[in-house]
Amino acid sequence: GILLCNSMPFTDELQLLSSECAMQAPLADATPLCLLLRRGWVASLRTLLPLLSPSHAPQERARLRIAAQALKEGASGVLRAVSRGGGGATVAPAVAWAQDSGSVRVLVRFSPKKHGPMSVSAVESPEVSITPDSVSFAATARGKPLAFALRLELARRIVPEQSSHSFASAGRLTLTLIKEESVTWQALCDDTRQDDARRGHIGRWYEMQDMLDEQSSSAHVGDETDREKGGTTEDEPSQATPRGGSARSRQSKGGGLSWAQRLRRWCMRLLRRLWRRASQWMAEVAAALRLR
Structure with missing residues (x-):
């Protein structure tokens, strides 16, 4: 039974609701409410929450919210199993991610493999949950006895209200997670809290990272150009045109530095693409050898 206000344990919800002591005693923590949630005594939980x-x-x-979310995910898994007739397998989809100063972009593939074709192009009954420190996804494959279940315990906190997700691309789910702090993440997940069975393979989303780096660099170069234009005034002739043509040489150096940065980014993108292709080729060779 559930013990409240030092009385006898309550074994029935109606008995609890009719107790004046239980309905008036203050609660120091959410432990009794979590027990009510597990029992399914929703009416009592709502009454005692204030x-x-x-x-x-x-x-x-927040503790109660986490418990309710876990219970909801478990119930959703049961419903999906019932709708499939109890058959099929549940797998963790592969994940890739990239980041800029203010957000994290996450790509969830409808496949447990990080390369190759998707297992399915569409899913049914998708459920996406975004909390300050985690992301959950669950769905049933359309036309196949297969289910996806994913939970990522994030390495840093995000802002769920400003984050978003989309199923616009076939065979994938994309998420934009807004960072709570504008810092560089060293990893997507916190391994100390992560359930490996529901994480799946996590890799880097190189194409998105290249695009974000290009946007960030273009914005940075544009800001520097604006500052240079704004810093030259008629009241400062010595800085605007010192000693005939040195301003032109400074522009040339600035332009040279910009091209050097672009060349470096191009080389890095080329190396990443070559590495991805080599990794994919080695994986295909290993798979062919296993089949033999």
Whole structure:
């Protein structure tokens, strides 16, 4: 039974709802509410929720929210299994990611493999959950006895209200996660909290990273150009045109530096593409050898 206000354990929800002591006693934490959630006593939970101690309410509500989300995901998995007749396999889809200063882009492939064709082009009953420190995805493959289940425990916190997701591309889910802090992530997931069975393969999204780097570099060069134009005024003739033509030489150096940066980025992109193709070729060779 569930013990509240030092009374006898409650074994029935109606008994709990009729108890004046239980309905008025303040709650120091969310432990009794989590027990009510597991029992399925939703009416009692809603009645007792306002009794949480105000000093601990935000933390305990977050704890209750996590428990409710886990229960919801478990129930969704049961519903998908029932709809499939109990057959089929559940796999963790492969993930790729990239980032810029303010966001993280995540690509979820409808396949457990990081390369090659997708297992399916579309899914049914997709569910996406974005919290401050995690991302969850679950769906059933359309036309195949296959289900996808993914949960990523993020390495850093994000802003769920400003984040978004899209199924616009066939065979994939894309997410844009807005960073809570504009810092560079060293990894997508926190391995200390991550369930490896539901994580799947995680790699880098090189094409998206190249595009984000190009956008960031273009914006940076544009800002520098604006600052150079704004920094030259008629009141500063010595800086605008010192000693006949040195301003032109400074522009040439600035342009040379920009081309050097572009050449370096082009070389890095070429090396990444060559490495990806070599990795894919080695994986295909290894698969062919295993078939023999």
